Amino acid sequence: xxxxxxxxxxxxxxxxxxxxxxxxxxxxxxxxxxxxxxxxxxxxxxxxxxxxxxxxxxxxxxxxxxxxxxxxxxxxxxxxxxxxxxxxxxxxxxxxxxxxxxx
Amino acid sequence: xxxxxxxxxxxxxxxxxxxxxxxxxxxxxxxxxxxxxxxxxxxxxxxxxxxxxxxxxxxxxxxxxxxxxxxxxxxxxxxxxxxxxxxxxxxxxxxxxxxxxxxxxxxxxxxxxxxxxxxxxxxxxxxxxxxxxxxxxxxxxxxxxxxxxxxxxxxxxxxxxxxxxxxxxxxxxxxxxxxxxxxxxxxxxxxxxxxxxxxxxxxxxxxxxxxx
Numbered sequence: 001x002x003x004x005x006x007x008x009x010x011x012x013x014x015x016x017x018x019x020x021x022x023x024x025x026x027x028x029x030x031x032x033x034x035x036x037x038x039x040x041x042x043x044x045x046x047x048x049x050x051x052x053x054x055x056x057x058x059x060x061x062x063x064x065x066x067x068x069x070x071x072x073x074x075x076x077x078x079x080x081x082x083x084x085x086x087x088x089x090x091x092x093x094x095x096x097x098x099x100x101x102x103x
Numbered sequence: 104x105x106x107x108x109x110x111x112x113x114x115x116x117x118x119x120x121x122x123x124x125x126x127x128x129x130x131x132x133x134x135x136x137x138x139x140x141x142x143x144x145x146x147x148x149x150x151x152x153x154x155x156x157x158x159x160x161x162x163x164x165x166x167x168x169x170x171x172x173x174x175x176x177x178x179x180x181x182x183x184x185x186x187x188x189x190x191x192x193x194x195x196x197x198x199x200x201x202x203x204x205x206x207x208x209x210x211x212x213x214x215x216x217x218x219x220x221x222x223x224x225x226x227x228x229x230x231x232x233x234x235x236x237x238x239x240x241x242x243x244x245x246x247x248x249x250x251x252x253x254x255x256x257x258x259x260x261x262x263x264x265x266x267x268x269x270x271x272x273x274x275x276x277x278x279x280x281x282x283x284x285x286x287x288x289x290x291x292x293x294x295x296x297x298x299x300x301x302x303x304x305x306x307x308x309x310x311x312x313x314x315x
């Protein structure tokens with residue numbers, strides 16, 4: 001079995017187990033304010049750094065290109081409280097247009 | 104009944120983003136079957152996109168697994184909340200766990216009474232599950248035909264989706280500050296550490312800011 005398959009199956013099972021554990025532990029275990037604060041921040045730091053990596057790097061090198069335009073449109077759309085599909089399709093269309101114009 | 108209708112329309116809207124996941128996964132050198140397994144078994148959008156992103160950026164399988172699992176940890180927190188609402192045992196609990204995600208929890212807690220909350224949880228959860236998997240498959244098949252994915256904006260699909268998931272979480276100044284700090288940190292070290300590390304290490308920022 002390839003490394004890729006092992007990673008796919010391991011991640012899938014770990015994520016399912018995480019959900020199942022959540023349904024199985026008493027609510028009081030996570031009641032500590034420090035645990036609550038940190039767990040609320042974890043998705044924020046991960047998503048933020050993922051945006052940084054996916055939109056502004058190519059193979060770990062910092063790069064500014066057509067993707068910046070797409071992300072800018074997504075942020076403006078979110079500021080204007082646009083619905084989810086508008087945010088995503090708007091970003092994709094903008095990025096694609098800028099990319100094609102440069103070629 | 105409008106709770107059911109609302110839940111299913113969330114399911115369709117979010118599920119349609121599965122197209123982007125299927126296409127991105129195939130563009131990043133995963134097979135159609137691997138894309139489908141991720142949607143069927145992992146079933147958590149942000150974790151799936153991050154997993155594929157870290158692996159394709161040249162990160163190790165381990166860093167991709169850690170990033171996706173950390174991101175999926177919020178589903179565990181939703182599970183704690185939903186378990187006290189649903190009070191399930193056995194296979195029903197096992198099924199409910201799989202559909203415990205941002206949307207099913209979000210739509211459920213937005214309802215006014217427990218009956219509607221339960222209906223919203225099941226309808227949104229199953230709605231997203233069915234459509235997300237259907238569209239993953241279509242996106243994965245479609246990506247094979249596309250060729251240059253940048254020309255179709257696919258390279259910003261997942262960061263744009265991440266921005267949309269982030270936005271409602273940044274209401275407080277502290278959240279926004281932490282978000283910017285993680286962003287700057289990741290970009291500052293990306294050229295000197297292996298792929299995946301800039302993302303995983305931001306968990307330390309969350310622990311540091313949330314400590315006191």
